[in-house]
Amino acid sequence: MELRPRVLVTKIGLDGHDRGARVVAACLRDAGMEVVYTPPWQDIPAVVKLAIEEDIDVIGISSLATDHLIVPALIEALRAAGAGDVAVIVGGIVPDEEVPALIEAGVAQVFHPGAPLARIADFVRSAAARVRATRFPDAR
Amino acid sequence: MTRLSQEVHTASPAPGADPAARQSAEDASRLREAAERWRAEYAASVGAQPDAVNRSGIAIEPLYVPADAPPSFLDRIGYPGQPPYTRGIYATMHRGRSWSQRQLVGLGTPADYNARLRRLIEGGTTAVSLIPCNSVFRGFDMNEVPAELLGTCGTVVDTVEHLETCLDGLDLARTSVALNDPLPFTLLAFLIVAAERRGLDPACLAGTSNQSDYLSHCVANHMFFRLSLPGSRRVLLDEIAFCMGRMPRWNTLSVVGQHMQQAGATPAQAMAFTLSSAIQYARDCIARGMRPDEFLPRFTFFFDVSISFFEEIAKFRAGRRLWTRIARDTLGARDARAWRFKFHAQTSGVDLTRAQPLNNIARVAVQAMAGIFGGLQSLHTDAWDEALSTPGPAGARIAVATQNILREEARLTDVIDPLGGSWYVEQLTDRMEAEIERTLAIVEDAGGMYRAVEAGLVQRMIGESARRFQEHIESGEQVCVGVNAWREPDEGQTHLAQPRPDPARMRSHLESFRRWKAGRPAAAVSRALDDLTRAAHDDTANTFEQVVAAARSGCTHGEICARLRRELGTGQPLAMI
Amino acid sequence: MPHPDRLAAILAGERTALARAISMLENDARGAAALRAALRGRCGRAHVLGITGAPGAGKSTLIGALLGAFLGRGLKVAVAAVDPSSPVSGGALLGDRIRMGSHAGHENCFIRSLSARGQLGGLSASTGAVVDLLDAAGFDTVIVETVGAGQSEVDLARLADTRVVLCPPGLGDEVQALKAGILELADLLVVSKADHPLAGRTAAELRDMLALRRHGGAHPGAGTWQPRVLEVDAAAGTGLEALLEAIEEHRRAIGCGRRLQAREAEADTADTAALCARLAARDPFVTSLGGEFAGARPGAAEVALAIRAQHLNFNGTCHGGVIFALADTAFGLASNSRGRLAAGIDAHVTYHSAVHEGERLLARAREISRSRKLAVYRVDVERADGTLVAAFTGTVFITGAHPAGEGTSSRSAGGA
């Protein structure tokens, strides 16, 4: 029985550069995942609602300016809505010294520019499998 | 410096020439005449300059041309400062006047910006630029966005007073100000009001409305895309019309290829889409009753320079040649100033890598060289640490030093268009021109740039190119040193980024903004906003004129943007993969 | 039967429970069959609106506009949007939601993107069940977006009470092509992008075609309803009022339950489950073995067995014949689930690991292929943790006769 990973690729905050988000979304699709893709500038409540309705396992946030600074607020909001089990990853330009704070806040992984797509896909797949296994303990 | 270089030439005939072809006497006289004209113009603006001499003692001419130029030489290549401007838009190019270096990035509050600016003023700067915070770019006031983000990418400027603080101590009549100011051009409105308050006539203001090219914002899903496409079209024309009469030194429009190349367009596509946008804007202006000779000289262009060295040089040379033809033949401009393709270039951040980040210094140098040989008028070099975070001061210093090294140590500017006449460069210029024309035709067939963007055609083409490029990197076909080749085992160095703005200072900026808002004459503000509403629905009114009036009445940036979003529609991204 | 708490949460429209249940149905995960059965009898309250049209026709944009109107009236609205999946990887980019605008954030609105998972006709195999779920969960209106591809007539009729077919403005040829396919089943034909210069002409051509057809014969499943043609510019909102009125009129004329009636004519999932449960109950061998029927849908069945001392061989592990019998039982039910008598003619099993007393096995049979005469099934026998115990393949000959009195087992596959 196959529980196909469901992934959300989105951008929160102010920046709109979405080339990276698009490339990653297409790559995850080609790796066999079901990818919900949104335009940039989503606000946090909208992302939380979407993640719940679409039964999302992994949220990929693309941040090229400084929008990663509000990812902790997103994770907080997910937890408050009972969706704290969603794995959140961040891709883009994040200064090294700000990575620990993100991990501390609950980010599963930070991918910097140049990270091979195959590595991102592998990570997302296994993170999704873990989430699926806890959500559907007796699915298979 | 009076000799022409016929005696010292080393270049060969232009490509495609038939070596057997005999130049007629008429051709010879045309060539002589063009050479004389160039020499006269060059001498007039450069004056008596000492000969440049290289380390071996050889005198370096400002320009080299073929001895046996074929008849096609003048039509395809010619002299700098003469149509088709393949070799540069001025007779002297960088030998006469260097490009402008625009580097200023100010984070934090207006006071923080002013502190940096004062250091520049002491250094005698004549050109400044202002990059506002992303909250401003998105069209919001500082109280409307997550506080964590304020001032992290630029300066928070929401009112006339904020801009006054930023530019305090600056001689507005004598400094060129580049504003990163997407439509509805609130920063320009603030600048006009700030000038008025100092008792200056806005006609004295010189500078550029950067980021006025809404089509490029829409294509790249850029945060600058604030209003719907039809609304944007209207407001841009209003700004151009407003400035045409009153602010003759203001560059109203900067047509941008940068966002599109950053979003994945190939260099040829980026040039083509930019030219298509310029054609669209010009046609819109003409439909509004403006004359090309009036508005075209105030158009400027802005491009990305990638690491693909010769391709970029050829891109710029071909673009210059094409624009001459477009402005003259397609748009009907008679004034030669309208045919000149003035452009600012920024080295491409996309090529910079996080792995082995100091390699980026070399990349930026090569990109900058491509832009210089391509004949740019203004250059921004990225800092090497751009790929890691918002660049710190040390990185910014190296970026500036790179420009100084290329100009003063390497002396890249001694000779105008030094690669002109190279078999490779001339043929590549021709091939790029053909490629650009092919894309121009696709856009034209789709009904012009506005329609092509509205239908998503441009976005799709760029998306495909981005995808292809990424595949080439993943497959290793496109080498990226330190990423897919020449990797080093130990890359665990950490890097010190630009510190985030001081939260306490930002909080007090926010508080004082709130207090200031509460203390305004509310009636005047709401009247001004209602006037804006009326102007938005009245085709005979000028919306930008009302934006300036609203600024005068104390309306904030966010209020003006919100009102126009309501009346003219929000810019909705066309998300597609 | 799902856990009673979970079922209650689903029926109360609780977002997370609903979303998980949809995943369960989509993946046909364990418990899906039971959930389908539990939903039966709880549907029929919602008005289900099917929106069909070629990619790019403007379906999602139109749904965005409809959402605004429905939510504005205080209705609770759910959307199930089916996007085609990549034929190569099976992955999908689900982008419909993007176009539905800001309404996605409304608390009375629930949007779910489904991947077609390679199904022709643009309907994922589980779409019907998902619609039932949303209906049972208390939404007033359920909107289904599908890419029509000619094959889905029947599916769509079972899925929606009101069927809207969207045609982008185009040339006569394209309209002709439409005619051959999904146009036939529209209750409402909507020309999208009415701001386009060709929209009026396209609408006129569609009206001509409808007039021709009225002379030709009845509209399947339409009753007395006369299909009509409307023009809508969803981006600007023009024509939206008229469409809303027409939808309302159709709802009053045809009622909310049409899709359920259309379905009853066939052996649907719940019927299948009931049929198979009866077949299993009447099978003395299965009963004596201790097998428990665990669910079925057309072409698939599940049977469970707790291994006890009587099932062991001399070695102390479960007897191979028991595992074969369990797999063969699921095979028999699956092959007879479509209401046609099927007799086993060949079967083969591979044992992967030993099974001990106290373990619980589940045999899951699914259809690999089915033609008029022959059908092939694959049965996986698994432990509770999902590890594979045995893989079974079987072929049946379809006799063509209806199982007399629903299943004298002497010649059916399961008892062969």
Ligand SMILES: Nc1nc2c(ncn2[C@@H]2O[C@H](COP(=O)(O)OP(=O)(O)O)[C@@H](O)[C@H]2O)c(=O)[nH]1
């Ligand atoms: N001008 C106009 N464009 C529309 C309209 N409806 C949809 N579109 C555009 O058509 C394209 C496809 O729309 P979409 O809703 O995604 O189509 P779908 O694939 O059928 O769901 C998008 O670019 C929409 O903006 C309309 O009523 N008027």
Ligand SMILES: [Mg+2]
């Ligand atoms: Mg759609």
